Amino acid sequence: MPGKCARSTLSQYLDGEFQDLKDRLRQEISQCELFHLTSYDLTLDETRDLTAERLHFVLQLPEMRRHLKEQVKERQNRFICKSLGIAEVICTADLATGVKMGVVCGLFGGAVTNLGSPEQKEKWYLPVTELQFTGMFAMTERGHGSNVRGILTEAHYEPSSQEFIINTPCEDAKKMYIGNAMKGNCAAVFAQLIVNGESQGPHCFIVPIRDHQGVMYPGVTAVDMKHKEGLHGVDNGILVFNNVHIPRENLLNKFGSVSPDGVYHSPIQNKSKRFNAMLAALTPTRLALTVQALAAMKLGLIIAVRYSHSRRQFGPRDQEEVKIIEHQTQYLRLMPHLAAALALTFTTRFAAEMMDEALHHGRDLMNSRSLQALVAGLKAYSTWENLACLQDCRECTGGMGFMMENRIPALKCDSDVFVTFEGDNVVMLQVVVRELMTQYTKQLESNAMFGLLRNWTSTASDSLRTSVLGFSMDKVGDLAFLLKAVSYRERVLQRSLAARLYTKVEKNKDEFFRAWNSCLHHVTSLALAHIHRGRR
């Protein structure tokens, strides 16, 4: 049976090394009645309760508890690869549960484990893995979403009590869109650390929000944000802090700490670099988002492709109507997304392996700049590709694709916000290009102007060769030629962007933000060309 053999080999490739674990999880979930319910008829509160119960079910599975404890103790070799495998299975079962698990384990858990000391992990994350409480991640504010460096929440150190006082000084400083805000017990809150009147930039603090009975701690307010396009099971809210006192030990202290008498210490002196290091440490959750998008995409494709093989419409005169997958437009709309899903599966795994290796060797993720850029690019590309894919799946399944029972609409609505959260996609593309420009400048070493000119010349000769090759029609299906073409596109865009920025900033003395902004369309085109080409 070569067909069966081929299928199982493909599923092995798709699931990768953790296929057995994923299969066991799939089986556990498929046998759990909580996942058999649909939520269309439920109220918002009932939907959130169902999601919380589903998350609790997942977290208490022995496999999951074993895995999460690894995050607290010594890191396993393949922790990130394994986490992503698990995330995909949960998201396929229910995206809201997957996203809520991402908030509790990835964002809150990631903040504690990547920004905290071993003692802080024991104190704040071990109980989560033991289902004693859940956490949330409070970075975004009303006034600052993409530009998180500008957050306004304050954390004043008070030496007399050895406490930090967390405060929301104004409307714009309110923490917004916080997932698990209406149910969670404590939050990883980013605030400007102020010691002796001097700001040390944003740091992360553990702030208790409500006790196990749901009673709020003094000074903390959580406002329900209620109805969203999707992810109804995730309770997003607004957090406001009115001079909330927390112990000194609640500052996650890997990148900065305050001594009892109020002296600030940090292994990184530059404030901006320090914050970059914190953000870099949180990169793994960004890669998880790629996997969440992939889960939605694969599920949508399975539904749409299967339907297209069963539905018949139109056909040759006086003959049976043909399967709609045989309509040229139908397969030309669906198949490229299937190809993209496969390409993204393997590129994501490649990035996860690089990350695991970096962490295994104790390297700071801040120093893996090209990995940062790859992950930012993958986040943008995969979440956009997911939306385009699901939209085609929706349209290619006609009226059926508009009915909630067929899952595609909910997948679309749930994953729509993926292009925004964990870093807006347009900002992500700029992260990619800043890295490309840095590499480019390094390559050119000394004389920037000379380098640019030399490169422009070689671009011109490239152009000639490529366009001559382009005339041969059989080249279109030749992978080596296609790779050459996408590399060429990227190179031309990169060199011309460098030249434009050089002229604006170095020659015309334009302010950098203005210069960069006037090239932003060029920047995003280059970023997409880079991601499209794939691995370095």
Add this chain to the structure above:
Amino acid sequence: MPGKCARSTLSQYLDGEFQDLKDRLRQEISQCELFHLTSYDLTLDETRDLTAERLHFVLQLPEMRRHLKEQVKERQNRFICKSLGIAEVICTADLATGVKMGVVCGLFGGAVTNLGSPEQKEKWYLPVTELQFTGMFAMTERGHGSNVRGILTEAHYEPSSQEFIINTPCEDAKKMYIGNAMKGNCAAVFAQLIVNGESQGPHCFIVPIRDHQGVMYPGVTAVDMKHKEGLHGVDNGILVFNNVHIPRENLLNKFGSVSPDGVYHSPIQNKSKRFNAMLAALTPTRLALTVQALAAMKLGLIIAVRYSHSRRQFGPRDQEEVKIIEHQTQYLRLMPHLAAALALTFTTRFAAEMMDEALHHGRDLMNSRSLQALVAGLKAYSTWENLACLQDCRECTGGMGFMMENRIPALKCDSDVFVTFEGDNVVMLQVVVRELMTQYTKQLESNAMFGLLRNWTSTASDSLRTSVLGFSMDKVGDLAFLLKAVSYRERVLQRSLAARLYTKVEKNKDEFFRAWNSCLHHVTSLALAHIHRGRR
């Protein structure tokens, strides 16, 4: 105050000749408390009830009643233009109400008024305008959505009782996605008319569904289709007929009638042409859909552009952050949609005027083939453009754009099905190209092969001239050059498609459906190029 003056002139242009009527309607609606409610917290049934109440409110407005009565009596000069103006106002207030009004007045009302006799209009549509009952439109079946010619519902004529017997012979014949199916009183049902054992093709019958107390008529079943991605206020259902007897007078008889003793008469002998004539008579509702999409698009743009002028994020070092509309990517994402909304506004009005003129002069819409093609193309282009626009509005407003209270998500979910209903967009593009190919064949008159060759030659010389012009950079902003470019693209695609089809069908003797299907991507590219160029 030149600014104010410019604005009011623009709004005059946008609203067109019915600005005063539209303003009065806007005021009536804005003062109606039913439209102040939000439906996120309501159950599905409550949402549907609210929509029904909103529709009732709109239909009882004196302006509306006057307008609808015009549809029953002698047609006014500008009936379609006026209807579209009204539809836009209602859809801007609430898309579900606008769509439900479209079902009751446009689809059911349009079937009765365009396929029925004057007496049938008096009997079946006048009561709707007097709020005595509401109707629905039952064409689509489970087995046949796009290919409606293949519907399976049967209407047998029984001379002994002078009745038609409407029957659903199988699962695939069930009428699906029928709007107002859970609340409406009677349906315009398309069924294969069978007289003396001979089928005369699809015809439209008025079938009573439920009385004023909601009691179903014998033999009729309506199954609730429940939860959809959007348009929650529209009650879609499945209709099943188990040998339902209706009087002979319930066959809408403009294009075909049966005498008491069972003799079939029709002004059109060819069955296929007859059905085409019926479909053509229903074209106005397709144009209404373009207006519904435009309403969603304009509203989304207003929200996104205003937000982009108030939100600030990032900026030059040590200066205030800039408004996000100043980010190059932000305005490059939003402004083309604004331009498209304007272009579509005027093109739609142009099509409506053509349609009004044809109807005013008593011309059958079937004979205005190029108008049919324009409307089909506008339907596809505007509904896709709307979705692309709303998606950019959603993304450009960040997290805010994911919150239901900011309307963009609901607009997106409600209007998503516009690309499917009233004719799937991919099918609409094929309607456009069939018309283009017919015109092309006519142009070539006699010797097809010779004509093709001659045209290919002129294409080649066009190509040369255009590419030389293309080198001059200032041409890019020159409207005459751009029009030349889009015409050129269309011409090349049209000639090459004709040549490909000619080779396949005439030379290689391929079956037509297969030949056409193997060019389907080419077909859709040509259709979009044609619509993109705009007016003929």
